[in-house]
Amino acid sequence: MSAATIVEAPMPLVAGVDVGGTKTEAVLLDARGAELSRARVSTRTGPAGVVGSVADAVAAARRAAGPTGRGGLLRAVGVGVPGAVDAATGTVGRAVNLDVEDLDLARRLEAALGCAVVVDNDVNLAAVGLARSRRPSTPSLAFLNLGTGMGAGVVLDGTLLRGTRGAAGEIGHLCFDPRGPRCGCGMTGCLELYASGSGLLRASGGVPVAEVFARAERGEPRSSAIAARFSTALAEAVRVLAQAYDPAVIALGGGVFASERLFLPRVRRVIGEWEASSTFVRSLRIGERLTVVEATSAVAATGAALWAAEIAASTAAGSAPALRR
Amino acid sequence: MSAATIVEAPMPLVAGVDVGGTKTEAVLLDARGAELSRARVSTRTGPAGVVGSVADAVAAARRAAGPTGRGGLLRAVGVGVPGAVDAATGTVGRAVNLDVEDLDLARRLEAALGCAVVVDNDVNLAAVGLARSRRPSTPSLAFLNLGTGMGAGVVLDGTLLRGTRGAAGEIGHLCFDPRGPRCGCGMTGCLELYASGSGLLRASGGVPVAEVFARAERGEPRSSAIAARFSTALAEAVRVLAQAYDPAVIALGGGVFASERLFLPRVRRVIGEWEASSTFVRSLRIGERLTVVEATSAVAATGAALWAAEIAASTAAGSAPALRR
Numbered sequence: 001m002s003a004a005t006i007v008e009a010p011m012p013l014v015a016g017v018d019v020g021g022t023k024t025e026a027v028l029l030d031a032r033g034a035e036l037s038r039a040r041v042s043t044r045t046g047p048a049g050v051v052g053s054v055a056d057a058v059a060a061a062r063r064a065a066g067p068t069g070r071g072g073l074l075r076a077v078g079v080g081v082p083g084a085v086d087a088a089t090g091t092v093g094r095a096v097n098l099d100v101e102d103l104d105l106a107r108r109l110e111a112a113l114g115c116a117v118v119v120d121n122d123v124n125l126a127a128v129g130l131a132r133s134r135r136p137s138t139p140s141l142a143f144l145n146l147g148t149g150m151g152a153g154v155v156l157d158g159t160l161l162r163g164t165r166g167a168a169g170e171i172g173h174l175c176f177d178p179r180g181p182r183c184g185c186g187m188t189g190c191l192e193l194y195a196s197g198s199g200l201l202r203a204s205g206g207v208p209v210a211e212v213f214a215r216a217e218r219g220e221p222r223s224s225a226i227a228a229r230f231s232t233a234l235a236e237a238v239r240v241l242a243q244a245y246d247p248a249v250i251a252l253g254g255g256v257f258a259s260e261r262l263f264l265p266r267v268r269r270v271i272g273e274w275e276a277s278s279t280f281v282r283s284l285r286i287g288e289r290l291t292v293v294e295a296t297s298a299v300a301a302t303g304a305a306l307w308a309a310e311i312a313a314s315t316a317a318g319s320a321p322a323l324r325r
Numbered sequence: 326m327s328a329a330t331i332v333e334a335p336m337p338l339v340a341g342v343d344v345g346g347t348k349t350e351a352v353l354l355d356a357r358g359a360e361l362s363r364a365r366v367s368t369r370t371g372p373a374g375v376v377g378s379v380a381d382a383v384a385a386a387r388r389a390a391g392p393t394g395r396g397g398l399l400r401a402v403g404v405g406v407p408g409a410v411d412a413a414t415g416t417v418g419r420a421v422n423l424d425v426e427d428l429d430l431a432r433r434l435e436a437a438l439g440c441a442v443v444v445d446n447d448v449n450l451a452a453v454g455l456a457r458s459r460r461p462s463t464p465s466l467a468f469l470n471l472g473t474g475m476g477a478g479v480v481l482d483g484t485l486l487r488g489t490r491g492a493a494g495e496i497g498h499l500c501f502d503p504r505g506p507r508c509g510c511g512m513t514g515c516l517e518l519y520a521s522g523s524g525l526l527r528a529s530g531g532v533p534v535a536e537v538f539a540r541a542e543r544g545e546p547r548s549s550a551i552a553a554r555f556s557t558a559l560a561e562a563v564r565v566l567a568q569a570y571d572p573a574v575i576a577l578g579g580g581v582f583a584s585e586r587l588f589l590p591r592v593r594r595v596i597g598e599w600e601a602s603s604t605f606v607r608s609l610r611i612g613e614r615l616t617v618v619e620a621t622s623a624v625a626a627t628g629a630a631l632w633a634a635e636i637a638a639s640t641a642a643g644s645a646p647a648l649r650r
Contacts, residue, residue, distance in 0.1 A: 171569060274511075279510070283492075
């Protein structure tokens with residue numbers, strides 16, 4: 001009698017990665033979508049640096065999950081990148097913070113990781129992560145990201161809205177003030193010039209967001225004016241989301257939101273003033289839908305993993321890929 | 326020997342109706358969606374008037390289709406109404422031009438017509454009609470309607486976008502000029518104040534749209550200024566649609582568009598100026614997506630019929646109704 005060798009099938013896993021300008025965060029999920037582990041590595045820039053950072057973060061998350069993570073079978077990896085992405089091919093057109101342009105990221109990562117890889121814009125994937133991780137999950141959500149710039153990721157009817165040219169949700173470059181300054185995009189008075197990290201720094205002469213709002217709280221006139229304009233432009237962006245998409249949830253997040261305790265009440269006040277004078281705005285009940293996301297990169301990594309799992313499942317089932325226009 | 330009686334099964338039909346302020350137009354389609362006939366009746370206002378006008382228009386379309394129309398089995402009727410509609414219940418909240426408020430239109434028409442009835446906003450149904458009737462049909466389309474006011478109907482991924490509170494596409498009340506006049510909605514400087522029938526009449530002191538644009542062509546200064554502002558606001562609304570939804574097609578229509586030959590070149594000129602100074606706007610390729618709808622109510626009636634047919638088919642197949650949030 002010989003002892004039978006017991007061979008267990010390796011556990012199927014999916015990973016999601018958020019590539020930020022300084023940190024790359026990975027999350028590992030099991031087949032049912034439960035989180036097994038998380039890990040962070042420093043982001044290295046340039047094409048080889050980005051590919052290596054993603055691979056390192058996934059490896060770190062696998063190690064952090066112990067034997068299950070190290071021995072599991074990675075079925076798919078989703079990657080969120082701060083830049084213009086052609087989601088159909090997984091090519092990064094331009095990501096200034098990562099110092100890459102026209103990078104065939106999905107194909108290079110598939111070679112490095114040995115599994116299917118999907119790549120999308122980080123804000124889009126944060127929107128997916130937020131919509132899927134709510135209890136109960138919501139069919140429609142708009143995520144307004146305020147970082148250096150302003151952009152929105154939109155989930156409608158459970159699916160990510162990308163648009164015909166990947167431009168859906170580009171509301172940061174809608175006009176806030178037709179008499180405003182020229183924006184880097186070439187247009188005038190864009191929302192992003194007023195309600196974004198870069199916009200606020202330009203207006204404040206380099207004084208950081210939190211400090212501007214702290215000074216405004218103390219009544220300093222110049223900071224008060226900047227804070228008021230920031231809050232009004234942000235409220236206007238929220239109104240654009242409510243009137244364009246009318247989603248169940250409007251989530252605000254991004255780097256700037258570390259100071260949310262200081263400026264969220266101001267945004268709510270602006271909306272409250274509009275509601276006092278407009279039955280139309282009142283009917284939108286914007287305040288009830290507003291929520292703040294504290295850790296955007298963690299949410300984007302989760303969204304990337306869930307999105308990769310859905311793509312993998314639809315591919316396995318032989319159905320059309322879950323991409324939509 | 327007796328002659329056998331040949332009983333043919335009646336042909337299944339669907340009808341679509343667009344209820345306008347003055348005319349009610351009905352279209353009759355066969356089971357494959359082919360148009361059999363059209364008819365128009367005068368609209369009678371008030372609850373009983375609207376129900377009667379729809380029933381009369383459907384009856385007229387049946388007569389116009391000959392024996393097939395008179396003898397066919399009406400499976401479903403879709404109705405488009407200029408006003409706020411709860412599409413889930415088919416209730417018209419408020420339709421000023423029809424003099425109705427809180428009208429249970431779908432239920433009353435089901436009793437009158439003896440078949441399933443769906444009711445929706447006319448602009449939404451025009452968007453459905455436009456998206457479905459293009460060859461090839463397009464998965465994403467935004468229809469900007471300029472009548473007394475401004476509103477958009479949006480089809481994404483083949484499905485009508487309604488939003489959580491039926492407010493999706495309400496872009497007429499986004500801000501065009503923060504220093505502008507107060508809008509009837511209670512907000513300031515709304516797009517609709519500049520680019521709509523009522524907005525133009527207010528600015529021109531009652532001079533009709535076509536006349537204002539004709540005078541502007543002759544160089545009359547006041548009309549030129551009004552036409553320029555109208556065209557810029559309309560171009561801005563088109564840009565909102567491109568950046569929010571990024572649809573394959575952006576269609577312009579509604580009562581005001583009878584004068585399209587006069588003002589469409591101006592709108593294209595504004596967009597051309599933006600493109601000259603903005604790589605971002607250039608990348609949107611808005612001009613290629615722009616199209617004009619000449620007979621909005623005919624398109625809305627077709628959209629209503631196609632929508633009713635899809636609802637009827639999904640109900641027959643036991644699947645969830647094709648309503649989305």
